[in-house]
Amino acid sequence: MPKLKINGKDVEVPQGSTIIQAFKASGVEICHYCWHPGLSVAGVCRLCMVQIEGIPKLQIACNTEVKEGMVVNNTAQGVQETVKWGLDFHLINHPLDCPICDQAGECGLQDQYMQFGQYDPQMAEHKVKKHKVIDLGPTVVLDSERCILCSRCVRFMDEVSKTHELGIFNRGDRSEIGTVEGKPLANNYSLNTVDICPVGALTSKDFRFRQRVWYLKEADSICPGCSTGCNVKVSYNEEGLWRIKPRENKEVNGYWMCDVGRDSYKFVNLKGRLLGGRVGRRGSWQDVDVVDAARSAGLKLRETVEKFGPDSVALVLTGQFTNEEYKDLLGFFVSNLKSKNVFHWLNNPDKVNEFDGLLFRGDRNPNTKGLVGAMIAAGVSGKWESLQSGLAGKKIKLVLVAGPENQAVFPDLEEKVKFLGQAESLVWMTSGTSTVLDQVMAETWQIPLKTYIEKAGSFTTYQGKVQSFKLGTTIVAQALNLSEVAELLAGRDLNWNLRPGGVGGVKVNYSTAQRGAL
Amino acid sequence: MSLVKRPDAKAEWFLPGILAGLWFTLKKMLWNLFNQQKMQTLNYPEQKYEYGPRFKGNHVLTVKKDGSIRCTACMLCATNCPAQCIKITAAENPDPSVEKYPIAYEIDVLRCVFCGFCEEACPVDAIRMGPEWQTAALNGSKFTYDIQQLAYRPQLKGGVLSVLDDQERHQAGI
Numbered sequence: 101m102p103k104l105k106i107n108g109k110d111v112e113v114p115q116g117s118t119i120i121q122a123f124k125a126s127g128v129e130i131c132h133y134c135w136h137p138g139l140s141v142a143g144v145c146r147l148c149m150v151q152i153e154g155i156p157k158l159q160i161a162c163n164t165e166v167k168e169g170m171v172v173n174n175t176a177q178g179v180q181e182t183v184k185w186g187l188d189f190h191l192i193n194h195p196l197d198c199p200i201c202d203q204a205g206e207c208g209l210q211d212q213y214m215q216f217g218q219y220d221p222q223m224a225e226h227k228v229k230k231h232k233v234i235d236l237g238p239t240v241v242l243d244s245e246r247c248i249l250c251s252r253c254v255r256f257m258d259e260v261s262k263t264h265e266l267g268i269f270n271r272g273d274r275s276e277i278g279t280v281e282g283k284p285l286a287n288n289y290s291l292n293t294v295d296i297c298p299v300g301a302l303t304s305k306d307f308r309f310r311q312r313v314w315y316l317k318e319a320d321s322i323c324p325g326c327s328t329g330c331n332v333k334v335s336y337n338e339e340g341l342w343r344i345k346p347r348e349n350k351e352v353n354g355y356w357m358c359d360v361g362r363d364s365y366k367f368v369n370l371k372g373r374l375l376g377g378r379v380g381r382r383g384s385w386q387d388v389d390v391v392d393a394a395r396s397a398g399l400k401l402r403e404t405v406e407k408f409g410p411d412s413v414a415l416v417l418t419g420q421f422t423n424e425e426y427k428d429l430l431g432f433f434v435s436n437l438k439s440k441n442v443f444h445w446l447n448n449p450d451k452v453n454e455f456d457g458l459l460f461r462g463d464r465n466p467n468t469k470g471l472v473g474a475m476i477a478a479g480v481s482g483k484w485e486s487l488q489s490g491l492a493g494k495k496i497k498l499v500l501v502a503g504p505e506n507q508a509v510f511p512d513l514e515e516k517v518k519f520l521g522q523a524e525s526l527v528w529m530t531s532g533t534s535t536v537l538d539q540v541m542a543e544t545w546q547i548p549l550k551t552y553i554e555k556a557g558s559f560t561t562y563q564g565k566v567q568s569f570k571l572g573t574t575i576v577a578q579a580l581n582l583s584e585v586a587e588l589l590a591g592r593d594l595n596w597n598l599r600p601g602g603v604g605g606v607k608v609n610y611s612t613a614q615r616g617a618l
Numbered sequence: 619m620s621l622v623k624r625p626d627a628k629a630e631w632f633l634p635g636i637l638a639g640l641w642f643t644l645k646k647m648l649w650n651l652f653n654q655q656k657m658q659t660l661n662y663p664e665q666k667y668e669y670g671p672r673f674k675g676n677h678v679l680t681v682k683k684d685g686s687i688r689c690t691a692c693m694l695c696a697t698n699c700p701a702q703c704i705k706i707t708a709a710e711n712p713d714p715s716v717e718k719y720p721i722a723y724e725i726d727v728l729r730c731v732f733c734g735f736c737e738e739a740c741p742v743d744a745i746r747m748g749p750e751w752q753t754a755a756l757n758g759s760k761f762t763y764d765i766q767q768l769a770y771r772p773q774l775k776g777g778v779l780s781v782l783d784d785q786e787r788h789q790a791g792i
Contacts, residue, residue, distance in 0.1 A: 199692030199741050200718040226791025233714040309708040309718050312693045 104170035119161035134250035135162035138355040187217040195245040203300030205313040237285035244276040247301035253293035261289040319572030324466040325361035329561035341365035374548035383538035394588035397545040410439035419465030420505040422557025425582035426474035432586040443482035464509035470560035499523040503530035548579040674747035679769035681777035688780040689744040691720040695736035703729035
């Protein structure tokens with residue numbers, strides 16, 4: 101563990117670290133573009149210059165290893181001047197179209213110019229014009245003029261996704277990023293290049309021009325897209341969610357996430373959400389307050405148990421909810437109702453063990469492991485066949501379903517809804533609306549649930565790591581989580597102080613509800 | 619608690635004050651009657667006051683040489699607006715040299731405080747505060763100005779040309 105001094109501050113870093121890693125570890129700011137903690141060292145931007153005592157010339161921090169007793173600083177006059185005029189070189193051909201650039205607001209060039217630059221440009225030549233708005237593939241748009249050729253995206257494709265689509269073509273100031281022979285940049289990790297691009301050269305088609313980043317707030321969360329459980333930050337404002345970006349966690353996802361996971365903000369937004377309780381059958385729905393819907397479903401549930409015994413009700417769970425919710429709902433169902441009819445609805449049993457080698461897993465539920473664990477802990481292991489025979493033999497009268505939050509990953513949704521609708525009564529708890537329910541003959545209660553960003557809890561990843569997350573924002577004020585539903589089904593009252601709506605839970609989030617669908 | 623002792627109202631004789639006021643009014647009326655050209659007031663609405671060119675009146679969205687709207691939907695005006703009365707929806711322009719443009723640009727004039735910050739924030743001279751100041755309308759919805767109203771209302775006679783032209787800037791190597 102060598103020790104070194106950075107700007108007079110003592111820092112200890114592991115053997116083999118570079119100076120820039122020591123800077124990051126100590127929290128001292130250093131200007132850099134091409135270096136990224138998850139990629140190899142390129143040393144092309146020449147901005148992370150530092151002065152090392154005993155070495156006459158300035159060195160780049162990203163490619164210089166730390167030695168015992170090094171004295172490093174980046175505040176000397178010479179370093180500051182070098183960084184400043186290095187920035188001028190980077191900006192020679194940069195178009196400065198910040199007004200129409202999506203990166204504006206979180207751009208490395210803007211930040212570092214304000215921090216280290218602030219010069220009067222010395223360049224009298226015309227800017228070199230390059231290609232703009234190049235369609236690289238289904239997800240990414242390239243603007244060559246904005247590119248500063250840091251090669252982060254090229255290194256990402258070579259080292260992380262190992263698909264080698266991108267390269268730098270031509271020479272000198274005509275160098276451009278591009279794909280070989282116009283081959284599209286189409287892999288499941290392409291949007292990571294947008295994240296690591298320090299300027300606005302690579303922009304995401306999904307997010308392009310939809311919001312300026314300074315209108316967005318960020319909340320830390322866990323991606324619900326698959327059982328890997330990537331750590332993410334979600335950007336939202338009062339109109340809903342806009343994008344998902346990865347958050348660093350070396351044990352789970354490193355610095356990356358997949359493009360499929362980035363779509364998991366769409367089902368959270370108001371379009372397609374169930375906004376309140378619904379009671380009825382065969383498409384004739386009556387809108388009721390969610391608390392009343394859950395209470396009347398609870399009455400029916402307890403009545404059924406009293407009349408026909410605990411085996412006449414069944415609980416079907418998907419792996420889309422948090423450990424705490426499973427515990428509360430199973431606690432109510434197994435301990436209070438004394439029923440053992442708990443079944444695990446696995447959406448894609450033949451793909452569960454698929455893995456693409458990097459992050460994306462075939463099990464598209466965030467918490468399958470947690471559900472299995474909770475069922476074992478509760479001492480239930482329902483076989484799907486017994487549900488089939490129970491429904492066919494009319495032994496099971498009422499089915500409670502904690503349905504899919506992300507309906508897109510449930511290809512068997514329609515088939516399963518029809519199957520479960522054979523019961524006399526169906527309590528359908530989910531966050532989204534579903535037209536399939538309109539064909540169900542059973543008397544149905546629809547109860548809106550919160551999505552992952554609207555509640556706190558924890559998911560268990562495929563490797564058994566329990567990751568907890570906090571509440572980010574509220575999209576549907578009426579929605580409940582399964583723990584609250586369990587309380588209401590049991591006939592107890594909710595702790596109104598903990599609900600966002602206050603007493604009665606009737607407050608509607610007007611800023612989101614009245615703007616309509618996104 | 620101390621009380622301010624006012625002079626007794628009965629001790630003041632009010633008639634001279636009233637007569638002085640009446641005399642002032644009569645004097646001004648007679649003067650105005652015989653010197654109508656030098657009168658300080660206007661006979662609005664027959665006569666209207668001409669404000670200076672820097673007057674901050676109703677907003678104008680400028681246009682390019684081809685008549686399309688100059689605004690690039692950068693949202694700096696909406697960000698800078700202290701009354702939060704500007705709402706812009708950006709979209710991708712089919713022309714790649716334009717890239718981003720507003721498909722909706724709305725100003726809620728009833729909320730606007732006419733401070734001119736939008737004009738100051740605009741990097742491309744796309745929004746200006748014009749000389750018009752008479753903004754009557756029949757109902758509230760007419761006070762939300764859209765692109766049609768802001769850029770192409772009849773008073774503007776086909777639109778105000780922006781001083782910044784992209785083609786010229788490209789040729790100048792900027």
